[in-house]
Amino acid sequence: MEVTQKRIDKIASLKFSSVYPHYVSKIEKKGRTVAELYQVISWLTGFSENEIKSFINSKDTFQEFFEKAKINPNATLIKGVICGYRVEEIENDLVRNTRYLDKLIDELAKGRKMEKILRQ
Numbered sequence: 001m002e003v004t005q006k007r008i009d010k011i012a013s014l015k016f017s018s019v020y021p022h023y024v025s026k027i028e029k030k031g032r033t034v035a036e037l038y039q040v041i042s043w044l045t046g047f048s049e050n051e052i053k054s055f056i057n058s059k060d061t062f063q064e065f066f067e068k069a070k071i072n073p074n075a076t077l078i079k080g081v082i083c084g085y086r087v088e089e090i091e092n093d094l095v096r097n098t099r100y101l102d103k104l105i106d107e108l109a110k111g112r113k114m115e116k117i118l119r120q
Contacts, residue, residue, distance in 0.1 A: 036108060
């Protein structure tokens with residue numbers, strides 16, 4: 001599925017700090033912890049917990065967030081549909097990485113075992 005430039009621009013300009021509270025709310029409603037959320041974000045991006053906290057307190061956009069990330073090579077094992085897009089078919093790196101993160105958080109919220117979420 002092709003992603004429009006308008007969608008790319010919208011994701012690129014979103015502030016990580018503005019979306020993060022929604023991630024927390026989503027996983028906590030399902031009985032998961034912020035520590036698990038950090039673990040998932042860290043696995044995907046290579047960021048430490050302190051680096052993630054720094055992004056939460058900054059005004060960095062998703063584009064800046066993912067430009068600084070070292071995406072886990074096993075991220076390509078993330079498959080499925082999120083927000084109407086099949087993640088493995090998304091060509092734009094920014095959109096794909098953002099949807100990878102969304103997919104991992106969905107799996108966390110749905111109670112999937114951590115070793116499955118982290119593709120181990």
